[in-house]
């Protein structure tokens with residue numbers, strides 16, 4: 001762990017750079033935390049112990065699809081614009097100098113393939129407008145969907161107008177508000193107060209006329225949370241379920257205190273699996289709510305299964321980050337291209353011409369997912 005911290009203050013690193021930028025102690029801490037997160041995700045096993053449960057969704061092979069590969073239609077609408085494929089790069093980067101490179105690079109890869117891109121937390125911009133350029137990547141994604149990002153807990157800390165301003169400052173189409181109470185509780189400096197989050201999200205959503213996407217950060221959304229978000233008029237919901245990056249686990253690598261290190265490990269598998277969260281979302285939410293299926297999406301078959309369960313869009317963070325770190329924009333672009341090819345393959349092999357057709361594709365549920373569904377005390381069936 002010591003070594004990790006030393007690495008993040010090496011000459012030329014983000015921390016070294018911001019030391020010379022006159023940041024407040026609070027902002028330095030935010031940037032340092034983002035650097036450590038990135039390093040931990042790249043160098044350690046940060047995955048949940050259990051899977052997304054998407055592998056328990058068996059789409060039935062159709063050997064007579066009566067479709068040509070060219071007939072497959074992936075276009076979809078998102079934030080009032082057309083995506084060429086129903087995919088998005090979910091929020092990751094915010095903070096010091098690596099963020100700038102990553103945001104521009106990932107935005108460029110998204111633009112090449114006509115998919116959506118969300119920047120990471122813009123919290124640091126609230127104190128240091130001089131880092132706006134790290135997030136303002138509109139010129140890399142001129143026609144596509146670009147989204148901002150802020151934590152729900154920050155909505156209590158800053159005036160609503162300041163938060164709403166984050167959208168315009170980077171010429172975004174909307175903003176993602178992330179929910180991460182589990183992660184906060186594993187941080188020594190994290191928030192402990194979550195009362196009032198629902199009201200603040202509702203106010204921001206009204207102020208931005210529905211251009212708010214509420215997401216988890218890899219711990220999933222339960223039926224109760226889906227219901228609350230729907231009740232306050234949120235129109236974009238990313239379940240970001242378990243099976244991919246575990247943020248409680250990431251924090252256990254950072255924790256200095258024994259208590260938090262232990263707690264991070266104890267809760268490293270905590271949350272609602274992506275597949276289960278998606279099935280609930282589709283059953284409970286009305287059709288005009290756009291559902292994003294993310295959390296542990298590694299390839300195009302995962303994307304296809306997420307769409308089959310009811311997602312309108314599939315999203316990925318860690319998997320494309322690894323591809324980007326491996327080979328820059330080309331690596332990220334190749335990852336998206338593979339994902340699209342595999343998604344199209346799954347669509348053809350289930351006889352699904354349009355992405356919406358995947359929802360009707362014959363399938364069998366097995367294993368843990370079936371067990372969860374059987375034992376579910378959710379409101380499946382009460383379509384709102």
Ligand SMILES: Cc1cc2nc3c(=O)[nH]c(=O)nc-3n(C[C@H](O)[C@H](O)[C@H](O)COP(=O)(O)O)c2cc1C
Nearest residue numbers: 090091092120121178217218244245295296317318
């Ligand atoms: C390095 C890294 C940084 C992240 N930073 C943010 C962030 O600033 N805001 C946010 O909403 N989510 C953030 N996330 C969470 C992802 O958007 C996503 O919800 C979560 O990692 C689960 O998806 P995955 O399994 O595909 O990684 C981050 C993820 C990674 C890997």
